[in-house]
Amino acid sequence: MTTPERARPARAPRADALRNRDRLLAEADRLFAAHGTGASLEDIAKQAGVGIGTLYRHFPTREALLDALLQQRFEQLWGRAHEAGSGSPYAALAAWLREAAGQSTAYRGLPSSIAAALRDTTSHLNTSCQAVREVGARLLAAAQAAGEVRTDLDGTDLVLMANSAAWLAQQDHAEDRLDRHLDVLLAGIRTPRRVE
Incomplete structure (x- = not known):
């Protein structure tokens, strides 16, 4: 039989x-x-x-191929979140955001693909992008709870910030300006320090 x-x-x-x-x-x-x-x-x-x-x-699909390629890069982002136990929550968040933006510059056009995948639940890349967003959201929540970061942000904001900095860096081959773009973004999300 x-x-x-x-x-x-x-x-x-x-x-x-x-x-x-x-x-x-x-x-x-x-x-x-x-x-x-x-x-x-x-x-x-x-x-x-x-x-x-x-x-x-x-x-x-092209997105399935991109997703397979990005798995290793995204694993570094997940690892960064797990290493974030020491130091200030803001420092951990800033390091993660810089890593996320750096990973998004791996291929020209990748920031646009990631932004589209966040909105398209049928994209093969969506699950990985959502997982990255959730990891960033955990780091953000810790920094918000410590009073170091604005409370009106969420994990999607973080991924889009990393992508926007990566996209800007890819324009006119301005990759050397990525750190400057991130400095400006990070200053914008930081909670103002009170003068005593």
């Missing part, structure tokens, strides 16, 4: 499928870094030595 299709356990991916996926990710990272998030998916598949159908089997 054969096992019904639904009852069969899921098979582990074949070794060649895993190699193809790894090659696709490596080429996507290279081409997105060189040409931005609008780089040709056909070129990515060709450079990886596979057909476009193989790319779509692994990554059904």
Whole structure:
């Protein structure tokens, strides 16, 4: 008697499928870094030595491919939040915001993709973006509870601030101004210190 299709356990991916996926990710990272998030998916598949159908089997949309690439970058942001136990909550939040903005400059056009994914719940990138937002929101809440940061902000504001600084830095190749943009944003969210 054969096992019904639904009852069969899921098979582990074949070794060649895993190699193809790894090659696709490596080429996507290279081409997105060189040409931005609008780089040709056909070129990515060709450079990886596979057909476009193989790319779509692994990554059904451009956002799914971006999401897979950004998982490692986003894990650094999640790690930053877990390391934030020492020091002031504001310092932890500021470090996280700088890291988030830096990650958003990885590929030209990425800030726009992240901003769109925050609004589009059907995007493959939405879940990761929401997870990053929640981590930032926890750091923000701690800084707000300590009275170090304005209370009229939320996690979405933080992600959009990081994205806006990254977007500005990508305009006219002004990446060297990213820290300056972030300094201005961070000064704007800081609670004014009272003079005694």
